Amino acid sequence: MEAMTLTKHQFLQQMERRGAAPASPVILPFRMVAGVPVIKANINGHGLEPMMLDTGASRTMIQATMAVEKKVPVLRAEEATVEMQGVIGREVGRIGLLNSLILGDWTLRSYPCLVRTYENRLKSRQGGAKAFPESLLGFDVALNQCSFLTLDYRTGKVTFGFHRAFQPRSTDRLAKTPFKVKHGVPFITVKSGDHSWEAIVDTGSFNGIEISEEIATRLGVQNQGKKIRGLYLMAVGGTVTSAQANMRVVKLKDLTLVGERYQEAEVDIAPGPPRVGSFFLKDYRATFDFRRKILWLEW
Numbered sequence: 001m002e003a004m005t006l007t008k009h010q011f012l013q014q015m016e017r018r019g020a021a022p023a024s025p026v027i028l029p030f031r032m033v034a035g036v037p038v039i040k041a042n043i044n045g046h047g048l049e050p051m052m053l054d055t056g057a058s059r060t061m062i063q064a065t066m067a068v069e070k071k072v073p074v075l076r077a078e079e080a081t082v083e084m085q086g087v088i089g090r091e092v093g094r095i096g097l098l099n100s101l102i103l104g105d106w107t108l109r110s111y112p113c114l115v116r117t118y119e120n121r122l123k124s125r126q127g128g129a130k131a132f133p134e135s136l137l138g139f140d141v142a143l144n145q146c147s148f149l150t151l152d153y154r155t156g157k158v159t160f161g162f163h164r165a166f167q168p169r170s171t172d173r174l175a176k177t178p179f180k181v182k183h184g185v186p187f188i189t190v191k192s193g194d195h196s197w198e199a200i201v202d203t204g205s206f207n208g209i210e211i212s213e214e215i216a217t218r219l220g221v222q223n224q225g226k227k228i229r230g231l232y233l234m235a236v237g238g239t240v241t242s243a244q245a246n247m248r249v250v251k252l253k254d255l256t257l258v259g260e261r262y263q264e265a266e267v268d269i270a271p272g273p274p275r276v277g278s279f280f281l282k283d284y285r286a287t288f289d290f291r292r293k294i295l296w297l298e299w
Helices: 008-015 064-069 139-145 213-219
Strands: 026-029 031-033 036-043 048-053 061-063 082-085 090-103 106-116 135-137 148-152 157-161 174-178 180-182 185-192 195-201 209-211 232-235 238-241 248-257 260-269 285-289 294-298
Touching: 008 090, 008 106, 026 036, 036 135, 061 064, 061 090, 064 090, 064 106, 082 106, 106 139, 174 185, 195 209, 195 213, 209 213
Parallel strands: 048 135, 061 106, 209 260
Antiparallel strands: 026 157, 031 036, 036 048, 036 090, 061 135, 082 090, 090 106, 148 157, 148 285, 174 294, 180 185, 185 195, 185 248, 232 238, 248 260, 285 294
């Protein structure tokens, strides 16, 4: 990795150059790529790049190759590195500083990010490299800067709200539930029968409802289900197939989340913590209301 390096003192000095939030909400289009929302952002003024919009990531992250290409300075490794935890495993990364991160009419200046030094790649049948976007916009951007964040999966638009409180549309059906932020990401409560657990609302997951092996054991379904084959999990920690991860689909007699109850609900047993992913959210206009700590679903 040959990016420009900064001392801790230089890094902290540059972080003081923050820009003001826009006066009006910023609305950007997104498209679904491999089941997850992807926006276009400008990093350091060097053209638009795809970024996965990932509420399951506590920090915004770019690849080391992009840090070099976009001239993103990084903190000297002797002064600090960071251990990143993914659903597959752990990696050691670097800490970078985006001189500018431009999202439509919104410019964030001197914004810290993680810099990943490993890559996930698959070979397609034609022999070309196939990969997710090399960078992701983590939950930190909206959590620390916005009054609300709305992903409208139906129209393919994301809204970053700033100075005003979120107001649901009066013409839509809606459901809501409290969320709490732990480890930098949003959690809601999910229930089945007499059991309840916390799940990350993770737009960076292409699945619907995922439970861990621990939750599967509590629900008594750990030895049930059909194995999922033919999928790849690409995340911090590496790439594995769904078979290697022992992913399987099970049915729960009932499932309650965001105020709605579902019968004979299919869920995936998968590595990592329980999650509610984009396959579940794809029929909704989902809003994280940061002032009231409420997740709204409208349809």
